[in-house]
Amino acid sequence: MSKILDLNKSVHDLAEEFPEFTQVMVSLGFTDIAKPAALNTVGRVMTVPRGCSIKGISLDDAVKAFEAAGFTVEGAGASQDAPATEAAPKADATINQQADTPLGTKVEGLDEAGRAKLLESYIARLSSGESLEDVRADFVANFSDVDAGEIARAEQGLIEGGAKIDDVQRLCDVHSALFHGTTREEKIANAEEAVMGSLTQGAGDLNTRFLTNLPGHPMHVFSLENQAISEQIARTRAALGTPDAMDELRTLSQLGVHYAKKGDLLYPVLKVRHGYSGPSDVMWGVDDEIRAELRALLGAKEQDAAWLERAEKVLTRADEMVYKEANILLPLCAQNFSGDEWLQMYADLKGYDLCLIDDAGTWGAGEEYCQQRAAAAEKGTDNQDQADAAGAVQLPTGRLTPAQLDAMLNTIPLEITFVDDTDINRYWNDDGEKKLFKRPSSALDREVWSCHPPKIQEMVRHVIATLKSGEQDSVDIWMEKEGEPVLVRYMAVRDREGSYVGTMEVVQRMGFARDHFKA
Incomplete structure (x- = not known):
């Protein structure tokens, strides 16, 4: 029975449908597909044609590899020799024209979708090792008169499509530099004129100005x-x-x-x-x-x-x-x-x-x-103070009203955060004082990863995975904050049967211990 490989489907779905699909992708250079985290995130929005475009891999070569593995390939971009639709040439031409023209040449006649495709080609060139200066020349030629809102939307699409964050950051720096004039006043005027055209149209423009004042x-x-x-x-x-x-x-x-x-x-x-x-x-x-x-x-x-x-x-x-x-x-x-x-x-x-x-x-x-x-x-x-015992939180070793429990947790000289077994922020104590690690109320009931900058997220995922698996019961991280040593301890929280129910993060200022032993 023929195995139909639909290129319109996501990489994640194809990998689930055909285990051998993953092996072919790895052989083509898509090594990240073997990592469950990458497959379950980027893989859900990535398709084979889009991945080939970003990585600079020939889609024809990919199709041939799948056919050699016994697949019948169908769907968008299954063969670059196939007749093109009316909409396709404009997007594909952006990359082809870019390759055949001198650096710094403007590509004419593009709509926003075409410019987004052109921006995608710049990311692919950076990923393949081309110098930033060469890409910058083409970027300046084609995007110096494009508003910032459009570029922000294009960057959003690139990230969702699996582009490397570092490469998008590099283009982001080039992008901001385009708005700079000679004087500070010119820089501000150019930037405002560029962005207000689409990102904050009409009422949005007025709303921005009103709220900032x-x-x-x-x-x-x-x-x-x-x-x-x-x-x-x-x-x-x-x-x-x-x-x-x-x-x-x-x-x-x-x-x-x-x-x-x-x-x-x-x-x-x-x-x-x-x-x-x-x-x-x-x-x-x-x-x-x-x-x-x-x-x-x-x-x-x-x-x-x-x-x-x-x-x-x-x-x-x-x-x-x-x-x-x-x-x-x-x-x-x-x-x-x-x-x-x-x-x-x-x-x-x-x-x-x-x-x-x-x-x-x-x-x-x-x-x-x-x-x-x-x-x-x-x-x-x-x-709560007026509630009877039936309204209390019943624990194996006693009972407390919610008010008593809240007061007790806030009396402990630690910053305590609890993340449940689905990795959602569920609780932190708050005694009203300023914290070393701020916890905005908007972070409650949100995945814990979203509360950390991109470069830290992978570390947090690893720590929690280690605690979940039982490999470790706690992980200590020492640092210095505001001139004082600080211990951040992540602890697996398990019920009386030993089942994992969440992770507790405890932040403790250790200056008192340092000062005690110095005395």
């Missing part, structure tokens, strides 16, 4: 801090090569507070609730790289020529992130976030320090929301 509103806070970061970048750049350079760079490193807010409050919500994975997967990674490079520069022993070159480069990346945030990220949030999400974020922001600004004002509606939430919590406590 509403005192105390989260958009206003992010906008003010972003502007302050821009000004500090300018001061730091002016100080390079002078005795003040390290002090200015140290001040600039406070942008980590602002980046942490984006990572906790903006990126995950855009990805999980609104389907925009681009900012989470691309900008979040760039934020982390900027912070890491600033730390490395501050820890250097001397400010030689190489140090100055690195400092200039990271200042440029930070400056470009300012434009991405002001003209892509924040408008995207204004367009998508609901009123309830902004109110919840306003309450969460109270747990964070301001970054490089002294005051951002007070949002009346936000304050009213916080008061109502506090009153509801207090009412719940009062009602």
Whole structure:
């Protein structure tokens, strides 16, 4: 019986349908397909033709390999010799024309779908080892007059299609540089003109401007801090090569507070609730790289020529992130976030320090929301205090009312988080004090992975998998935060029969122990 391989189906579905399909894919160079994590994520949105395009593998060669393995291949792109439809030539021609023309040549007559295909070809070229400078020349020629909103949508599609995040980040940096003029005013004007055309049309444009000027509103806070970061970048750049350079760079490193807010409050919500994975997967990674490079520069022993070159480069990346945030990220949030999400974020922001600004004002509606939430919590406590024993949480060794249990957990001098056996954030204690690791309320009932930047997610997955499997019962991670040693311990939580029910993360400041033994 013939085995029909439909190329319209996802790689994940084909691998489930035909075990030998995986072997052929690995032989073609798709080694990640053998990894369950990759197959169950990227594999669900990746097709064979799309994968071949991204990796620069001939689709004809792939078809021949499948036919040699006994498959009958059908579906989109089954043979490049097949008659083309009217819609197909435009998309395919973008890559063919690109290969036959000198670097920096503009491809004419493309619609948004065609330009997205062209952008995909740039990613494939980067992945195959072509130099960024060569790709940059074509990017500038074809995208310098394309609005930022369209490029953001194209980047989103690339990520969903399985493109390498690092390559998308590199093009993202080129993209932001396109909006730069000679003066700072020209840069801002170019960026605003480019993005407002499509990303925030009509009411969206007005909404962005209104919210960024509403005192105390989260958009206003992010906008003010972003502007302050821009000004500090300018001061730091002016100080390079002078005795003040390290002090200015140290001040600039406070942008980590602002980046942490984006990572906790903006990126995950855009990805999980609104389907925009681009900012989470691309900008979040760039934020982390900027912070890491600033730390490395501050820890250097001397400010030689190489140090100055690195400092200039990271200042440029930070400056470009300012434009991405002001003209892509924040408008995207204004367009998508609901009123309830902004109110919840306003309450969460109270747990964070301001970054490089002294005051951002007070949002009346936000304050009213916080008061109502506090009153509801207090009412719940009062009602619970009046409840009889039947309303208590019954445990094998006693019983507690929810109010007593909450108070007891908040008295423990630890930051405690519980993730259930399906990897969902279910609980953390909160005594009202500022935490080393902020936990916004929007993260509750959300997969734990989405609360971590891309480069950390794989480590978290590995730790939890280790605890689930029983290979280890706990994993310790030591670090320094705010000048104090900190122990983060991940512990498997098992019931009395030994079955895994979740993971508990416990964060403990260890400065008290250090100080005790020093005395």
